[in-house]
Amino acid sequence: MAPLRDLFVAAAVAAVGNAAQDWDHSLFTNSPPVYPSPNMTGVEASGLSGWEAAMQKAEAFTNNLTLEEKAVMLTGAPGPCVGNIAPIPRVGFKGLCLQDGPLAVRQADYASAFPAGLSAAASWDRDLIHLRGKYIAEEFKGKGSQVFLGPVAGPLGRSGYNGRNWEGFSPDPYLTGVAMEESILGVQSVGVQANAKHWIAYEQETQRNPEEAFDPNAVPYDEQIMSVSSNLDDRTMHELYVWPFANAVRAGVASVMCSYNRINGSYACQNSKTQNGILKGELGFQGYIMSDWMGTHSGVASIEAGLDMNMPGGISFKPTLPGVPTYFGANLTEAVNNGTVPEWRVNDMVRRVMTPYFLLGQDKDFPLVDPSMGEYPSVNEFDKQDGWYDDWNKAKALGEPDVDVRANHSKLIRELGAAGIVLLKNENNTLPLKAPKRIGVFGNAAGDLTTGLYYHDKNYEYGCLPVGGGSGSARLNYVVSPLEAIKEQAKKDGTNVQYILNNTQLTTSGGFLKQIYPQPDVCLVFVKTWASEGEDRTTLHLDWDGDDVVTEVARNCSNTVVITNSGGLNVLPWADNENVTAILAAHLPGNEIGNSILDVLYGNVNPSGKLPYTIAHEVSDYDFANVTREVADPKDTNAWQADFEERLLIDYRYFDYHNLSVAFPFGHGLSYTSFELADLAITPVSNASAAGLPKAVAKAAPGGNPALWDTLYTATATVTNSGDLPGAAVPQLYVRLPAAAGEGTPLRQLRGFEKVPLEKGEQKQVRFELMRRDLSVWDVVAQEWRVPEGEFVVSVGFSSRDFRDEKTFTI
Numbered sequence: 092m093a094p095l096r097d098l099f100v101a102a103a104v105a106a107v108g109n110a111a112q113d114w115d116h117s118l119f120t121n122s123p124p125v126y127p128s129p130n131m132t133g134v135e136a137s138g139l140s141g142w143e144a145a146m147q148k149a150e151a152f153t154n155n156l157t158l159e160e161k162a163v164m165l166t167g168a169p170g171p172c173v174g175n176i177a178p179i180p181r182v183g184f185k186g187l188c189l190q191d192g193p194l195a196v197r198q199a200d201y202a203s204a205f206p207a208g209l210s211a212a213a214s215w216d217r218d219l220i221h222l223r224g225k226y227i228a229e230e231f232k233g234k235g236s237q238v239f240l241g242p243v244a245g246p247l248g249r250s251g252y253n254g255r256n257w258e259g260f261s262p263d264p265y266l267t268g269v270a271m272e273e274s275i276l277g278v279q280s281v282g283v284q285a286n287a288k289h290w291i292a293y294e295q296e297t298q299r300n301p302e303e304a305f306d307p308n309a310v311p312y313d314e315q316i317m318s319v320s321s322n323l324d325d326r327t328m329h330e331l332y333v334w335p336f337a338n339a340v341r342a343g344v345a346s347v348m349c350s351y352n353r354i355n356g357s358y359a360c361q362n363s364k365t366q367n368g369i370l371k372g373e374l375g376f377q378g379y380i381m382s383d384w385m386g387t388h389s390g391v392a393s394i395e396a397g398l399d400m401n402m403p404g405g406i407s408f409k410p411t412l413p414g415v416p417t418y419f420g421a422n423l424t425e426a427v428n429n430g431t432v433p434e435w436r437v438n439d440m441v442r443r444v445m446t447p448y449f450l451l452g453q454d455k456d457f458p459l460v461d462p463s464m465g466e467y468p469s470v471n472e473f474d475k476q477d478g479w480y481d482d483w484n485k486a487k488a489l490g491e492p493d494v495d496v497r498a499n500h501s502k503l504i505r506e507l508g509a510a511g512i513v514l515l516k517n518e519n520n521t522l523p524l525k526a527p528k529r530i531g532v533f534g535n536a537a538g539d540l541t542t543g544l545y546y547h548d549k550n551y552e553y554g555c556l557p558v559g560g561g562s563g564s565a566r567l568n569y570v571v572s573p574l575e576a577i578k579e580q581a582k583k584d585g586t587n588v589q590y591i592l593n594n595t596q597l598t599t600s601g602g603f604l605k606q607i608y609p610q611p612d613v614c615l616v617f618v619k620t621w622a623s624e625g626e627d628r629t630t631l632h633l634d635w636d637g638d639d640v641v642t643e644v645a646r647n648c649s650n651t652v653v654i655t656n657s658g659g660l661n662v663l664p665w666a667d668n669e670n671v672t673a674i675l676a677a678h679l680p681g682n683e684i685g686n687s688i689l690d691v692l693y694g695n696v697n698p699s700g701k702l703p704y705t706i707a708h709e710v711s712d713y714d715f716a717n718v719t720r721e722v723a724d725p726k727d728t729n730a731w732q733a734d735f736e737e738r739l740l741i742d743y744r745y746f747d748y749h750n751l752s753v754a755f756p757f758g759h760g761l762s763y764t765s766f767e768l769a770d771l772a773i774t775p776v777s778n779a780s781a782a783g784l785p786k787a788v789a790k791a792a793p794g795g796n797p798a799l800w801d802t803l804y805t806a807t808a809t810v811t812n813s814g815d816l817p818g819a820a821v822p823q824l825y826v827r828l829p830a831a832a833g834e835g836t837p838l839r840q841l842r843g844f845e846k847v848p849l850e851k852g853e854q855k856q857v858r859f860e861l862m863r864r865d866l867s868v869w870d871v872v873a874q875e876w877r878v879p880e881g882e883f884v885v886s887v888g889f890s891s892r893d894f895r896d897e898k899t900f901t902i
C-alpha cells in the first residue's frame with residue numbers, strides 16, 4: 092500500500108471508528124494518488140448492452156484520426172450549444188451538442204420545462220421518473236442534442252441550504268440512486284447520452300470555484316483563493332456520495348461530469364483517487380469524464396488523473412470571456428508530441444467519448460442541431476462573426492430553427508408535477524375542495540411571472556416558481572399559474588375568487604381586512620423559496636416574509652391552506668397554527684404548475700407524494716450542515732474547507748441517531764384515503780450467500796462488483812387501501828444494520844420503496860429485494876463492501892418514523 096493511501100485509510104478508520112471523537116482536520120488534507128488511468132474494456136453494463144461492439148467501432152474511428160483531430164474530439168469549442176465538440180468533416184463526424192439539463196433543453200424555444208428532480212423524487216414513482224427521462228431525451232434528440240447534461244446526484248443534499256439540491260433528487264442515497272438509474276435508462280432508451288453530474292462531494296455553491304476561475308489571467312494561478320475542499324472519510328464517501336453514482340454507472344451512463352470543488356484537498360477534475368480509483372476502477376465506468384465548465388485547472392495532471400473531455404474548452408467561448416485558455420486543445424497535442432502524455436491515454440479518451448455515440452446509434456439519422464438553442468437570439472451576429480457558424484454549416488450539422496419538440500409531454504408534466512406535491516397536514520378534511528362558494532388567494536407565488544420567462548436567475552418578487560435558477564433552469568415556453576388554474580375552475584363551479592398577491596400589503600397594512608369581502612370559505616396562501624446555482628440559500632424560511640403572510644392570513648381566516656412552492660426544504664413555524672388546516676409542499680412542478688396544484692387541491696389527483704427530506708422544527712436543528720459559514724482568513728488561498736464532520740449522519744440519519752423530534756419526517760405524506768401495511772415476511776434467497784464478497788471479476792463491471800447487486804433476501808408485505816377513495820400508497824422499507832457495522836452507523840436506512848396504486852378496499856402484496864449492497868458497509872481497511880455479522884432489523888411503514896411491521900434476521 093502506498094503511504095498516502097495508508098494515510099487515507101487511517102483517516103477513514105479514525106473518522107468512523109468513533110463517531111463521538113473530535114474531527115482531526117489534518118487527516119483529510121490529502122487525496123491519495125491512483126495511477127495510471129484505467130483503459131476502458133468494453134464490459135457490458137447491466138442497464139445497456141452493446142459496449143464491446145460499440146467500442147470496436149470507436150477504436151476504428153480513433154485509429155483513423157490525426158493527433159490534432161483527437162484533440163478536437165476532447166476539447167470543447169464554440170458552437171450552437173452550451174458545450175460543443177466541433178464537427179470533423181474529413182471523417183463525416185458532425186460534432187456533439189451538449190445541453191443543460193437536467194429538467195429541460197434549457198435554452199431552447201418550443202421545448203418543455205419538466206418537474207425538477209426534487210419533484211420527481213417527491214413522487215417516489217419509478218415509472219414516472221423513467222418516463223420523465225425518456226420525454227426529456229426525446230426533446231433533446233428533436234433539437235439535435237446528443238448529450239443531456241443530467242441527471243444530478245451531486246449535490247446529494249448534505250445541507251438544506253444548498254442552492255442546487257432541487258436539480259438532483261434527495262439526500263437519501265438509495266432514493267437518489269433509484270431516481271438516477273430510472274432517469275438514465277429513460278434518457279438513453281431514445282438514443283441520447285446521459286451525463287451523471289457532479290462527481291463528487293459537491294455539496295455547496297459557496298466558494299465552489301476558485302476566486303478567479305472565470306478570469307484566470309487576473310491573478311496567477313497559485314495565488315488564487317481555491318475552491319472549497321470537501322473533506323470526508325472513505326466510508327462516508329462510499330455509503331453516501333458514491334452510492335447513487337454506482338446506480339448511474341450500472342445503468343450504463345455515457346458520461347460523468349467532474350465537479351468544481353476539491354476533495355480532500357485535490358480538485359475534482361484532477362483527483363486521481365476519485366476519477367481513476369473509484370469511478371473508472373471500482374465502479375468500472377466505461378464512458379467519459381467531462382469537466383464542469385471551467386472546472387479544469389491543469390492539462391497533463393487532469394488527463395493523468397482521468398479527465399477525458401475539457402468543457403467548455405476555450406478558444407473564444409463567449410463574448411465575456413475572450414481568449415480563455417484551454418488546457419487541452421493544442422496543449423494536448425504538444426504534451427503527446429513531447430512525450431509527457433502517452434498516446435494510449437489519448438486514444439482511450441477518444442474511445443470513451445465515441446463508444447456511447449456508436450452504442451446509442453448517434454452515427455445514424457440523428458437530427459441536426461436546432462440553431463435556435465444558443466444564447467438567444469441565436470444564430471446572431473456574434474455567432475456569425477465568431478466563425479463557428481460557418482464551420483458547422485459546412486459540416487452540414489445545423490438544421491432548421493424553432494423545432495417544436497413538446498409533443499404531448501404536458502400531460503406527464505401535469506401528472507408528475509402533482510405526484511411530487513406532498514400533503515403535509517389536512518385537518519377536518521379541508522382538502523380536497525368541493526366547489527367552495529368563496530375562495531381567497533393570497534401570496535406572491537400565486538400569480539404569473541412578471542419579469543420574463545427565461546433569465547429568472549434573480550429572485551423575482553411576483554410569480555410562481557415552476558423551476559429554479561442557473562444552468563438547471565429552463566426557458567419557459569408557457570406557464571399555467573396557480574391563480575389562472577383556480578380561476579378556470581372557479582368559472583365551472585360558480586366560485587367567487589378574490590386575491591391579494593402583494594406580500595407587503597398583506598403583512599404591513601392590513602390588506603386582508605381592507606380588501607376581502609365576503610369572507611372566503613377557504614384561503615389559499617401561495618408562498619415560495621428561490622434556489623439557484625451559484626448561491627446557497629441563506630435561510631431555510633420562506634422568502635418574501637412568507638411566514639408572516641401565512642400568519643396574517645391565518646389570523647383572519649380559520650380555514651387557511653398553505654402551498655409552499657420551494658426549491659428545497661422549509662421550516663414551517665406556523666404548522667401547528669389551528670387556523671392552518673392544510674399544508675402542501677408543491678416543490679418545483681414545471682410548466683403546468685397551476686394545473687398540478689389544482690389537481691391536488693380539488694382531488695382530481697389523490698396526493699401520493701412523500702417528503703424526500705426531513706422538515707425539522709427549527710432552523711438551528713440543521714446547524715450540522717450549514718454551508719454558508721465565513722472563513723477565518725479570506726486571504727488564505729486554502730481557507731475554504733468543508734469538513735463533513737457529520738459523516739454518515741445527514742438528514743433523517745442525523746435526527747434519528749440523535750433521537751431528535753422533527754416536524755415532518757422523511758418519507759411522510761398524507762393521502763385523501765388511508766392505508767394499512769402488515770404481514771412483513773422475509774425470505775433468504777436460497778442460492779445466495781451473504782458471507783464474504785466474491786472478488787470482483789477481472790473486468791470490474793459497471794456499477795462495481797456484480798455480486799453487490801445480488802438479491803440476498805426478499806421481503807413481502809400486504810398493503811391495503813382502507814379508506815373511501817382510490818389512491819397510491821408508498822410502502823417504505825428501512826434496514827437497521829447489526830452492531831458490527833460500527834459506531835456512527837445510521838440507525839435505519841431506506842433500502843426499498845414501491846408506489847402502489849390501490850382502488851378503495853383493494854389489497855396488494857408488495858415485494859422488496861434486498862441486495863448485498865443494501866446490507867453492506869464499506870470496509871475502509873479491506874477496501875471492499877462487507878456484510879456485517881449479527882442481527883438485521885427490517886421495518887416497513889409509511890415514513891421513516893411511521894412503522895407498521897418489523898422482522899429480524901441474523902447473518
Ligand code: NOJ
Pocket residue numbers: 173191192240288383384562
Ligand atoms: C455549470 C454547471 O455546474 C453544470 O451543471 C452545467 O452543466 C454547466 N455549467 C454548463 O452550463
